[in-house]
Amino acid sequence: MIIFNNVTKIYPGSKIPAIRDLTTEITRGEFVFLVGPSGAGKSTFIKLLFREQLPTKGTIYFEGKNIARLTKGQLLRHRRQIGMVFQDFRLLKQKTVYENVAFALEVLGRSPRVIRQKVPDALAKVGLLGKEKSFPSELSGGEQQRVGVARALVKDPLIVLADEPTGNLDRENSRQLMDLFETINKEGTTVIIATHAWDLVDRMQKRVIALDKGRLVRDEKRGSYDV
Amino acid sequence: MFNSLRYCLRQCFVSLRRNFWLVVVTACIIAVSLAILGGFLLIAVNVNQIIANVESGVEIAAFLLDGADVADIGDRIIRLEGVEEVRFVSKDEGLVEFGKSLGDEELLAGLEGDANPLPDVFRIKAVSADIVPQLAEEIGAIEGVEFADYGEELVSRLLNLTGWLNTLFMGISVLLALGAVFLIVTTIRLSVIARQEEISIMKYLGASDAFIRFPFLLEGMIMGWLGTLASTMALGAVYNKIAAFLQQDALIFFLRPVTSPEKLVPIFIGLILLGTLMGGIGSTISIRRFLRV
Numbered sequence: 341m342i343i344f345n346n347v348t349k350i351y352p353g354s355k356i357p358a359i360r361d362l363t364t365e366i367t368r369g370e371f372v373f374l375v376g377p378s379g380a381g382k383s384t385f386i387k388l389l390f391r392e393q394l395p396t397k398g399t400i401y402f403e404g405k406n407i408a409r410l411t412k413g414q415l416l417r418h419r420r421q422i423g424m425v426f427q428d429f430r431l432l433k434q435k436t437v438y439e440n441v442a443f444a445l446e447v448l449g450r451s452p453r454v455i456r457q458k459v460p461d462a463l464a465k466v467g468l469l470g471k472e473k474s475f476p477s478e479l480s481g482g483e484q485q486r487v488g489v490a491r492a493l494v495k496d497p498l499i500v501l502a503d504e505p506t507g508n509l510d511r512e513n514s515r516q517l518m519d520l521f522e523t524i525n526k527e528g529t530t531v532i533i534a535t536h537a538w539d540l541v542d543r544m545q546k547r548v549i550a551l552d553k554g555r556l557v558r559d560e561k562r563g564s565y566d567v
Numbered sequence: 568m569f570n571s572l573r574y575c576l577r578q579c580f581v582s583l584r585r586n587f588w589l590v591v592v593t594a595c596i597i598a599v600s601l602a603i604l605g606g607f608l609l610i611a612v613n614v615n616q617i618i619a620n621v622e623s624g625v626e627i628a629a630f631l632l633d634g635a636d637v638a639d640i641g642d643r644i645i646r647l648e649g650v651e652e653v654r655f656v657s658k659d660e661g662l663v664e665f666g667k668s669l670g671d672e673e674l675l676a677g678l679e680g681d682a683n684p685l686p687d688v689f690r691i692k693a694v695s696a697d698i699v700p701q702l703a704e705e706i707g708a709i710e711g712v713e714f715a716d717y718g719e720e721l722v723s724r725l726l727n728l729t730g731w732l733n734t735l736f737m738g739i740s741v742l743l744a745l746g747a748v749f750l751i752v753t754t755i756r757l758s759v760i761a762r763q764e765e766i767s768i769m770k771y772l773g774a775s776d777a778f779i780r781f782p783f784l785l786e787g788m789i790m791g792w793l794g795t796l797a798s799t800m801a802l803g804a805v806y807n808k809i810a811a812f813l814q815q816d817a818l819i820f821f822l823r824p825v826t827s828p829e830k831l832v833p834i835f836i837g838l839i840l841l842g843t844l845m846g847g848i849g850s851t852i853s854i855r856r857f858l859r860v
Contacts, residue, residue, distance in 0.1 A: 416775055419770075419771075422773075424771045424772075432768065443768075444772045447769050447772045447773070447774035448772070448773060448774070449570045449571040450570060
């Protein structure tokens with residue numbers, strides 16, 4: 341599903357590569373942790389996959405297509421297949437929980453009927469039914485992040501990309517969020533999570549891709565945070 | 568498509584409401600600049616009409632040599648092609664007219680009879696203004712006619728004046744329009760800043776560039792449109808008042824204002840289109856410069 345082929349990324353104005361000659365493959369339905377210290381290249385990996393950045397060298401294939409060569413329309417379709425979850429949630433403060441999730445479908449031009457049908461489903465999946473009318477400021481961090489996940493899920497993505505999703509959550513909320521990601525993954529969605537949360541990684545026993553200074557240093561099927 | 572359009576419209580109105588006062592100020596500036604432009608256009612239309620009136624009312628005055636055969640000359644003039652009306656003004660009548668135009672007939676006392684310095688004159692009206700120069704030449708060539716004059720200097724002066732006024736009006740209008748466009752750029756920029764976070768989220772959700780940009784474009788066009796609508800309404804009302812006032816005053820015919828809808832409606836429609844276009848241009852500049860999608 342995803343192939344990184346000798347990918348190097350050097351940001352303009354920087355001499356040190358953020359990703360260095362990285363080759364790896366992720367198949368459909370996998371659950372992958374991207375781990376490594378700050379500056380290891382985890383976020384760049386996610387940006388490359390979302391095609392927010394282009395590789396300086398090498399090729400990235402997504403569903404058989406070289407994503408550097410996508411047309412405008414194909415790029416949109418590519419991004420619509422990806423549900424993004426952020427460390428800082430990125431919810432719209434002036435919109436309710438329901439509106440935040442519905443927003444993901446509105447920007448894709450879905451009809452009100454589809455929105456009315458899909459948003460409650462997504463909220464049910466993340467356990468937020470009954471909070472539809474709350475504003476983000478009225479929710480706990482864990483609840484806000486679950487709204488973020490519902491927003492990513494509502495458009496039925498092939499893959500969920502999460503960049504430090506537990507960075508702003510306490511241990512209990514982080515654990516619950518990981519359980520949620522596991523459920524999503526079991527339903528067939530590929531999940532890729534960049535994280536520092538070693539305890540969660542160790543507990544989940546999923547595939548771990550470890551990066552350091554942009555290099556792939558470890559790739560284990562049922563890995564832990566440290567060797 | 569329909570769903571997207573509805574979303575864009577809603578976004579646009581939310582933005583307009585959020586920046587309400589800025590929108591009002593921008594619309595007002597557009598209104599003022601376009602009202603001035605419109606005012607100039609109305610003046611130009613009227614001046615053109617005055618020129619046309621003056622031209623069509625132009626009489627050729629054929630000044631006769633002393634002792635010329637008045638009856639024969641009159642006859643020959645009438646037979647020329649394009650002559651509509653010929654009136655003979657004898658030197659005595661001319662003196663009376665002149666005295667009246669001076670407002671003090673006493674000034675000319677003692678100039679009657681043989682002392683009268685004025686020549687006999689034929690005043691000739693042509694069927695249309697454009698043949699006047701040609702006709703004047705033909706009349707001037709008739710034996711016994713000293714020269715034929717049709718006030719060409721007045722016409723050319725008027726044309727000169729309007730050309731000069733038009734340039735001035737256009738210059739001022741362009742400056743004002745640029746100012747208005749600049750304001751729209753600023754207003755849209757503020758809208759973009761206010762929605763920066765939303766825009767970045769939209770990008771992550773897979774919204775198309777057009778989808779993100781369209782509400783801003785619409786916002787600018789609506790601002791321009793509102794401004795021009797206000798200015799055309801104000802301009803229309805003021806013009807109507809002035810036109811009604813001038814007509815009441817029973818002005819000499821060539822100073823009457825233009826009131827025919829065929830001439831006025833295109834000006835007003837043109838202004839509305841121009842204002843909307845200015846709004847569109849302003850927001851396009853702003854979107855290109857400040858909206859990174």
